[in-house]
Amino acid sequence: MTSKAFQDYYTDEFASCFGCGRLNKHSLQIKSYWDGEESVCHFQPKHYHTGGFPGYVYGGLIASLIDCHAAGTASAIKYRDRKKDTDNNAPLRFVTASLHVDYLAPTPIDSTLELRGKVKEIKGRKVIVGITLSAKGKVCAKGELVAVQMPEDFS
């Protein structure tokens, strides 16, 4: 696993995300890394991240984890691919076009959550990432995110 998170490559201007922004003190501080060909993110829920049922994680938090981890994965794969051909180190910025989550089982809040991402498709500026979210060794949710790369001169 690499030591620097995908999100730590984002420039300061784009580091205020409520999910993963290192400069946002209210953020969830979601961090993603390569682990071979998969991306991985670990997250320890706080006691107040409960959903409607006591003891289980809020579905909106799970959606948020999937959003930032998958968008980070999309950015990282495009960055890695570009490095093969050029010396261009300019940051790559993505927006989420769509997000889908299937909640397969209640997610216990007293556990470290592990998200694993796999790039399913790259087509031009579009990257599709599949995510599994596990707790205590059991897959509790699956997600898919379509991310779209913004033009580098977008402002």
Next chain:
Amino acid sequence: MTSKAFQDYYTDEFASCFGCGRLNKHSLQIKSYWDGEESVCHFQPKHYHTGGFPGYVYGGLIASLIDCHAAGTASAIKYRDRKKDTDNNAPLRFVTASLHVDYLAPTPIDSTLELRGKVKEIKGRKVIVGITLSAKGKVCAKGELVAVQMPEDFS
């Protein structure tokens, strides 16, 4: 519009949700109401609810708003339907089976967001709710949630 939010009917035991729990001081305090045959929710983002792009709302927050508003709508329609036939006032509890969000346009953070929900299908314990999220009169996201009613003796 009715004065008591759907979420205010949840019993104390189920009022600690990070999205809509009135007893969770960290919660987003999402509140949903009937407005005719549609459900409506207004939400004023905080300055720190930004996504990766400054000035726009975080996609995970949008997913969270859709989750709680749509699940609340599912609970409310089943409660309303049951009232026609019985005097049973026991709370109805739903879990989210799946959530889909299409992000159609950046959502400006300096605006009150309006979510409108429509029940698309009721089939046994399953309720499907469609959501539009608008800001400054423009639809910025659309969502669909499949909610499943838990057995009343579930604990």
